[in-house]
Amino acid sequence: xxxxxxxxxxxxxxxxxxxxxxxxxxxxxxxxxxxxxxxxxxxxxxxxxxxxxxxxxxxxxxxxxxxxxxxxxxxxxxxxxxxxxxxxxxxxxxxxxxxxxxxxxxxxxxxxxxxxxxxxxxxxxxxxxxxxxxxxxxxxxxxxxxxxxxxxxxxxxxxxxxxxxxxxxxxxxxxxxxxxxxxxxxxxxxxxxxxxxxxxxxxxxxxxxxxxxxxxxxxxxxxxxxxxxxxxxxxxxxxxxxxxxxxxxxxxxxxxxxxxxxxxxxxxxxxxxxxxxxxxxxxxxxxxxxxxxxxxxxxxxxxxxxxxxxxxxxxxxxxxxxxxxxxxxxxxxxxxxxxxxxxxxxxxxxxxxxxxxx
Amino acid sequence: xxxxxxxxxxxxxxxxxxxxxxxxxxxxxxxxxxxxxxxxxxxxxxxxxxxxxxxxxxxxxxxxxxxxxxxxxxxxxxxxxxxxxxxxxxxxxxxxxxxxxxxxxxxxxxxxxxxxxxxxxxxxxxxxxxxxxxxxxxxxxxxxxxxxxxxxxxxxxxxxxxxxxxxxxxxxxxxxxxxxxxxxxxxxxxxxxxxxxxxxxxxxxxxxxxxxxxxxxxxxxxxxxxxxxxxxxxxxxxxxxxxxxxxxxxxxxxxxxxxxxxxxxxxxxxxxxxxxxxxxxxxxxxxxxxxxxxxxxxxxxxxxxxxxxxxxxxxxxxxxxxxxxxxxxxxxxxxxxxxxxxxxxxxxxxxxxxxxxx
Numbered sequence: 001x002x003x004x005x006x007x008x009x010x011x012x013x014x015x016x017x018x019x020x021x022x023x024x025x026x027x028x029x030x031x032x033x034x035x036x037x038x039x040x041x042x043x044x045x046x047x048x049x050x051x052x053x054x055x056x057x058x059x060x061x062x063x064x065x066x067x068x069x070x071x072x073x074x075x076x077x078x079x080x081x082x083x084x085x086x087x088x089x090x091x092x093x094x095x096x097x098x099x100x101x102x103x104x105x106x107x108x109x110x111x112x113x114x115x116x117x118x119x120x121x122x123x124x125x126x127x128x129x130x131x132x133x134x135x136x137x138x139x140x141x142x143x144x145x146x147x148x149x150x151x152x153x154x155x156x157x158x159x160x161x162x163x164x165x166x167x168x169x170x171x172x173x174x175x176x177x178x179x180x181x182x183x184x185x186x187x188x189x190x191x192x193x194x195x196x197x198x199x200x201x202x203x204x205x206x207x208x209x210x211x212x213x214x215x216x217x218x219x220x221x222x223x224x225x226x227x228x229x230x231x232x233x234x235x236x237x238x239x240x241x242x243x244x245x246x247x248x249x250x251x252x253x254x255x256x257x258x259x260x261x262x263x264x265x266x267x268x269x270x271x272x273x274x275x276x277x278x279x280x281x282x283x284x285x286x287x288x289x290x291x292x293x294x295x296x297x298x299x300x301x302x303x304x305x306x307x308x309x310x311x312x313x314x315x316x317x318x319x320x321x322x323x324x325x326x327x328x329x330x331x332x333x334x335x336x337x338x339x340x341x342x343x344x345x346x347x348x349x350x351x352x353x354x355x356x357x358x
Numbered sequence: 359x360x361x362x363x364x365x366x367x368x369x370x371x372x373x374x375x376x377x378x379x380x381x382x383x384x385x386x387x388x389x390x391x392x393x394x395x396x397x398x399x400x401x402x403x404x405x406x407x408x409x410x411x412x413x414x415x416x417x418x419x420x421x422x423x424x425x426x427x428x429x430x431x432x433x434x435x436x437x438x439x440x441x442x443x444x445x446x447x448x449x450x451x452x453x454x455x456x457x458x459x460x461x462x463x464x465x466x467x468x469x470x471x472x473x474x475x476x477x478x479x480x481x482x483x484x485x486x487x488x489x490x491x492x493x494x495x496x497x498x499x500x501x502x503x504x505x506x507x508x509x510x511x512x513x514x515x516x517x518x519x520x521x522x523x524x525x526x527x528x529x530x531x532x533x534x535x536x537x538x539x540x541x542x543x544x545x546x547x548x549x550x551x552x553x554x555x556x557x558x559x560x561x562x563x564x565x566x567x568x569x570x571x572x573x574x575x576x577x578x579x580x581x582x583x584x585x586x587x588x589x590x591x592x593x594x595x596x597x598x599x600x601x602x603x604x605x606x607x608x609x610x611x612x613x614x615x616x617x618x619x620x621x622x623x624x625x626x627x628x629x630x631x632x633x634x635x636x637x638x639x640x641x642x643x644x645x646x647x648x649x650x651x652x653x654x655x656x657x658x659x660x661x662x663x664x665x666x667x668x669x670x671x672x673x674x675x676x677x678x679x680x681x682x683x684x685x686x687x688x689x690x691x692x693x694x695x696x697x698x699x700x701x702x703x704x705x706x707x708x709x710x711x712x713x714x715x716x
Contacts, residue, residue: 116525152714
């Protein structure tokens with residue numbers, strides 16, 4: 001520490017005695033993660049203008065929220081998608097929507113998000129601004145504020161541009177109790193829209209592939225669609241967002257939790273032509289390709305028609321349809337009946353089909 | 359997808375048709391982040407045995423909590439400390455204690471934590487187990503469960519072993535309203551114990567330095583100390599944990615928020631001899647070196663003696679003492695009166711004094 005004392009013993013000069021080191025404004029520096037002045041500048045120049053809200057603005061180490069329910073839901077996800085920008089989205093809106101969706105499929109109304117950034121030294125501040133703007137827009141679209149945040153910086157070569165971890169808090173309305181244990185034979189399996197768009201969008205950006213039509217990520221917040229679904233009063237047993245591992249993996253997890261056999265109808269599976277074509281080129285099964293704005297719901301079959309009607313009235317559920325049924329209680333198993341009338345078993349994703357897809 | 363159909367059209371073989379690829383069990387693989395079987399194995403073999411609790415055990419994408427208060431507090435922090443193990447702790451207990459402390463200094467009782475792991479391909483599973491065990495022990499010590507989690511894996515060279523982001527939810531007891539705006543001239547500034555142990559412990563591990571005595575990190579959960587403090591009824595204006603940027607930076611932030619001038623007494627600042635010696639060797643001012651288990655409180659001076667008495671009755675506050683006072687309303691400023699009677703101004707940390715200290 002430099003200090004300048006005068007005879008009275010009290011330093012009268014201002015903060016200039018500890019000058020902020022001259023710096024390039026265009027890239028992330030290690031000092032941006034030090035917790036001192038550079039961190040504060042980054043917060044005030046980049047994060048605060050985008051995310052501003054009463055809970056965040058006081059810039060404490062935490063945020064206070066008022067919750068109007070006793071049951072809250074809490075979730076977290078890190079987002080390390082590579083590349084960070086892809087057709088239809090980027091790591092920013094993905095991080096907002098992904099955590100909202102984890103709350104949504106539990107039946108909760110999202111209340112607030114946190115965001116923790118791990119930046120690599122040298123990452124472009126302009127790119128960081130673009131990501132933050134994308135988070136702002138996603139949070140505004142979903143009407144869920146980002147109320148608390150953190151920034152760390154690691155040395156060049158010790159990270160990969162930007163990783164974002166979002167956590168979310170939601171409130172569970174009274175009477176909402178979704179759990180796979182409630183699944184019964186005969187229940188309908190409904191998906192809210194086409195499968196695999198997100199995974200193929202990221203793969204096309206990563207591999208520099210061009211298909212006849214651009215496949216855009218389906219990244220979107222599902223809580224309003226879920227609210228529409230719950231409002232129908234349909235007996236929804238459980239819901240999941242169809243992310244890493246795709247529909248096959250998610251249904252295997254549900255089948256395991258409920259100890260049931262599930263049968264999908266392959267001709268009914270909604271997969272866009274462009275996604276199907278890309279999957280053929282890449283050697284992928286669309287059943288394993290991630291979405292980031294689709295959900296699967298298991299519902300009393302009697303309620304399926306009215307539920308589908310309600311879902312189709314919502315822009316994010318306009319292509320909703322039933323893709324299968326719960327067959328019987330049994331050792332957990334997910335089967336697919338093909339267009340040829342044969343049936344194959346689909347297991348959970350075994351290995352690393354698509355690394356860093358979210 | 360491989361599939362094996364028989365004449366009935368139904369596959370009767372078990373999951374072996376999609377074999378888990380043979381793998382080395384000793385390091386993290388990209389597939390551990392795929393969301394499929396390897397992720398599930400990692401969760402069931404490493405995370406679940408350590409963190410098991412009713413909210414986590416159902417392994418959903420979120421956790422349900424019952425909260426007995428309307429005001430909740432929400433916080434998040436990423437932990438990228440390098441090296442991940444240091445005298446007195448590791449990234450695991452740091453991640454648990456750090457987020458508990460952000461809740462604690464708001465006056466909240468911590469309810470639950472989330473943990474999101476970003477692992478580098480090739481990271482040792484044995485080391486991961488050690489970190490997870492350390493998190494388990496820290497969560498058990500603090501009696502705050504880890505209720506929801508996430509794991510991502512990035513390619514070798516795109517991360518640095520392990521980064522952990524924890525978020526926390528706490529409840530604010532009625533009547534607790536800590537905010538720097540309540541600070542008044544004459545208030546006492548109290549710290550709960552010696553400064554700089556954590557930063558020096560990490561630096562010594564990083565640089566391979568040996569001092570006459572080993573300096574151990576002070577990483578610890580402060581919520582019980584805070585509860586003891588609040589129970590005294592002392593007029594506590596605000597509290598902060600003394601982390602990145604050290605006491606100087608934290609007090610500058612408080613002084614800014616309250617628009618006050620603060621005067622510290624240098625001879626009263628508690629700094630262990632070994633920390634002071636290390637700081638001299640490393641050219642550091644202990645006022646800027648991070649702690650991870652110390653807090654600073656601003657309190658009505660009349661209540662300071664009884665508050666200090668209560669703090670000293672708690673193991674984490676046994677060395678608590680008053681180190682300064684709030685002098686007057688003014689442009690925000692933190693001054694230190696030295697042993698020689700001179701006074702110097704200390705600013706917030708300007709740059710990157712100690713990168714990746716937490």
